[in-house]
Amino acid sequence: MSSHIIPPATPGAAAVVLLSGGLDSMVVAALMREAGYRVFALTIDYNQRHAIELTAAHRIAIALGIERQIDLPLDLRRFGGSALTSDIAVPKEGVGEGIPSTYVPARNTIFLSLALGFAEACGAQTIAIGVNALDYSGYPDCRPEFIEGFQALADLATRKGVEGEGFRIVTPLLHMTKAQIALEADRLGLDAGMSWSCYDPTDGAACGQCDACRLRAKGFVEAGLPDPTRYAGAAPVIG
Amino acid sequence: MSSHIIPPATPGAAAVVLLSGGLDSMVVAALMREAGYRVFALTIDYNQRHAIELTAAHRIAIALGIERQIDLPLDLRRFGGSALTSDIAVPKEGVGEGIPSTYVPARNTIFLSLALGFAEACGAQTIAIGVNALDYSGYPDCRPEFIEGFQALADLATRKGVEGEGFRIVTPLLHMTKAQIALEADRLGLDAGMSWSCYDPTDGAACGQCDACRLRAKGFVEAGLPDPTRYAGAAPVIG
Numbered sequence: 001m002s003s004h005i006i007p008p009a010t011p012g013a014a015a016v017v018l019l020s021g022g023l024d025s026m027v028v029a030a031l032m033r034e035a036g037y038r039v040f041a042l043t044i045d046y047n048q049r050h051a052i053e054l055t056a057a058h059r060i061a062i063a064l065g066i067e068r069q070i071d072l073p074l075d076l077r078r079f080g081g082s083a084l085t086s087d088i089a090v091p092k093e094g095v096g097e098g099i100p101s102t103y104v105p106a107r108n109t110i111f112l113s114l115a116l117g118f119a120e121a122c123g124a125q126t127i128a129i130g131v132n133a134l135d136y137s138g139y140p141d142c143r144p145e146f147i148e149g150f151q152a153l154a155d156l157a158t159r160k161g162v163e164g165e166g167f168r169i170v171t172p173l174l175h176m177t178k179a180q181i182a183l184e185a186d187r188l189g190l191d192a193g194m195s196w197s198c199y200d201p202t203d204g205a206a207c208g209q210c211d212a213c214r215l216r217a218k219g220f221v222e223a224g225l226p227d228p229t230r231y232a233g234a235a236p237v238i239g
Numbered sequence: 240m241s242s243h244i245i246p247p248a249t250p251g252a253a254a255v256v257l258l259s260g261g262l263d264s265m266v267v268a269a270l271m272r273e274a275g276y277r278v279f280a281l282t283i284d285y286n287q288r289h290a291i292e293l294t295a296a297h298r299i300a301i302a303l304g305i306e307r308q309i310d311l312p313l314d315l316r317r318f319g320g321s322a323l324t325s326d327i328a329v330p331k332e333g334v335g336e337g338i339p340s341t342y343v344p345a346r347n348t349i350f351l352s353l354a355l356g357f358a359e360a361c362g363a364q365t366i367a368i369g370v371n372a373l374d375y376s377g378y379p380d381c382r383p384e385f386i387e388g389f390q391a392l393a394d395l396a397t398r399k400g401v402e403g404e405g406f407r408i409v410t411p412l413l414h415m416t417k418a419q420i421a422l423e424a425d426r427l428g429l430d431a432g433m434s435w436s437c438y439d440p441t442d443g444a445a446c447g448q449c450d451a452c453r454l455r456a457k458g459f460v461e462a463g464l465p466d467p468t469r470y471a472g473a474a475p476v477i478g
Contacts, residue, residue, distance in 0.1 A: 074313050081360025099398045105359035109396045110352040113345055120344035121320025140401040149392040156388045157348040159338045162379040 003147050004174040007126070009036035015126040015170070016040045016119040018111050019069070021056030023195040023216060024130030024173055027181055029064055030188045031172050032128050040124060041069040042115050046104075047077040049084045049199060056196035063194055072114065081105045083199070090200040092209040099138050100211060102199055108141035112150050112169065119167060120158050127154075128170040135178035135219065137211045147171050178219025186225055193228030205232035214238075242386050243413040246365070248275035254365040254409070255279045255358040257350050258308070260295030262434040262455060263369030263412055266420055268303055269427045270411050271367050279363060280308040281354050285343075286316040288323045288438060295435035302433055307361075311353065320344045322438070329439040331448040338377050339450060341438055347380035351389050351408070358406060359397050366393075367409040374417035374458065376450045386410050417458025425464055432467030444471035453477075 009015075017029045019041040032039050043057040054071065061069045080086035082104040091100055108131065115127045131142040140146060151169045155161035173181055185192045197216040198206035206213050208231040217236040220227040227235060248254075256268045258280040271278050282296040293310065300308045319325035321343040330339055347370065354366045370381040379385060390408045394400035412420055424431045436455040437445035445452050447470040456475040459466040466474060 070317055072314070072317060075311070076356065078309055078311060079357045079360040081356075099401065103398055104356075105398070106352055106356035106396055109392065110349070110356055113349040113352040117315065117320075117343075117345035117349055118318045121318040140398060141396045143395070146392075146395045149388075149395045153348065153385075153388040153392050156382070156385045157345055157380045159342055159344070159379060162338065 003144070003151065003169055003171045006031060006035045006170055006172055007168060012038065013126065014038040014040055014122065014124040015128050016042055016115045016122070016124045017128045018115055018130070019043050019057045019060065021053035021060060021196050022130070023185065023192060023197055023219070024132055024181060026060045026190060026195045027184050027188065028128050028130040028172055029060065029066065030190055031184070033064060034188065037126065039064070039066045040118065040122060041066050042118050043069060043071050044111055044114065045071055045073045046107075047075045047085065049090070050196065050201055052201050052204065053196040056194060059194045063191070070118065074110070076104060076107070079105065090207075090210050092207070095137060095211045095214060097138070099140065102137060102211065103139050106141070108139070108146070109150070116154055116158065116167060120160055125160070125165060126168045126170055128172065130173050131171050132173045132176060132181070134175065135215050137215070144174060147174070177222070178215050179222035182219040182223040182225050186223070191228070192220070192225075202232045205230050207231075208233055208236050242383070242390065242408055242410045245270060245274045245409055245411055246407060251277065252365065253277040253279055253361065253363040254367050255281055255354045255361070255363045256367045257354055257369070258282050258296050258299065260292035260299060260435050261369070262424065262431060262436055262458070263371055263420060265299045265429060265434045266423050266427065267367050267369040267411055268299065268305065269429055270423070272303060273427065276365065278303070278305045279357065279361060280305050281357050282308060282310050283350055283353065284310055284312045286314045286324065288329070289435065289440055291440050291443065292435040295433060298433045302430070309357065313349070315343060315346070318344065329446075329449050331446070334376060334450045334453060336377070338379065341376060341450065342378050345380070347378070347385070348389070355393055355397065355406060359399055364399070364404060365407045365409055367411065369412050370410050371412045371415060371420070373414065374454050376454070383413060386413070416461070417454050418461035421458040421462040421464050425462070430467070431459070431464075436468075441471045444469050446470075447472055447475045
């Protein structure tokens with residue numbers, strides 16, 4: 001089964017959802033709830049530049065009535081190597097070709113591994129992550145082939161994989177545009193303003209120029225929805 | 240190239256070594272140094288029952304003159320699900336069939352992912368881990384097929400993988416017995432007493448009955464080497 005299709009939940013089934021606090025992970029958590037899963041949210045406090053997203057994750061978990069949330073500190077600034085975890089400046093010139101400096105080395109591998117450990121320990125068989133291969137920044141660990149690779153590994157790596165049952169990595173947004181994701185949020189009755197996307201906030205306001213701001217703003221414009229984001233300066237220019 | 244063969248180090252090449260403080264990771268770190276690598280050690284403080292192994296890791300890093308060591312706190316007790324990260328008792332009846340309760344859900348996937356992130360951030364292309372598929376406890380994430388799966392994932396997951404160079408996961412001990420590992424330690428001039436293996440120590444002494452104690456003691460006996468371990472009670476009965 002393709003990873004973007006949410007499998008029907010059996011009674012009482014739990015799903016671990018990687019909840020960053022962004023628009024994408026908010027929609028994923030709501031979609032898993034809608035599909036009937038008990039949602040166990042995993043939020044990684046990786047000492048990211050935009051730590052404000054953690055507050056958004058808490059807000060979302062409360063608004064969605066999520067059963068359990070773990071905030072896990074993991075200081076990836078010890079490794080550095082990214083504009084999000086070191087003093088490298090966040091690029092502001094617009095989404096370009098190639099992998100940008102906001103790529104955090106092996107981040108989704110690390111986060112999915114942690115979700116896998118949490119899922120196995122708490123008896124969840126499903127792990128959901130809001131990766132997206134259309135309106136994204138070109139990160140290698142958001143591509144379908146990465147997700148397939150992790151799916152294969154999960155079944156080799158774990159007791160549950162070896163003993164037969166295995167895990168399912170679910171990526172409901174994989175083939176959606178940001179506009180489609182914004183429309184999903186709207187359909188689900190979610191206040192998109194609860195979520196946080198900007199990589200380089202100032203005093204609780206979004207910069208309006210980083211890739212995350214641009215992709216998010218483009219999504220609202222293309223969806224014909226109001227952009228609830230509070231920007232430090234002008235809103236991103238779209239189109 | 241098979242993962243158990245250490246590739247020749249190019250001048251200045253660095254390797255990230257997962258250094259737990261056990262006999263196996265100590266030998267791996269020394270083998271990588273012997274092969275000419277600059278060793279960057281990664282030690283994960285996962286709130287393990289045998290946190291005493293962290294002290295051993297520091298001792299080893301100093302003795303080997305390791306260039307850089309990162310101690311990374313990551314509280315896997317938040318997930319639990321293992322005798323090493325919860326109140327489940329450590330089994331003492333000897334190495335049996337199947338996967339024992341000391342298996343920590345997805346531990347090696349998590350640790351290798353972190354090593355991958357560290358390696359990519361610091362420019363190392365090689366990652367070494369002391370997994371062993373002969374005298375081991377039956378953990379799924381110590382098997383050759385798991386290592387192959389992670390190797391495949393590493394190249395899908397990262398900038399370096401996508402841009403062509405990729406990473407090499409090296410497992411020098413994969414097909415060694417514990418006796419062969421003990422003999423390697425001896426050949427390398429390492430004091431095996433620096434390392435720590437016991438899962439359930441009391442007042443700085445090894446229990447002598449957990450799988451880790453039994454496998455270690457068997458290694459020394461079969462190698463014809465003295466066992467430097469200080470036991471709380473009697474040494475494990477071998478044979």
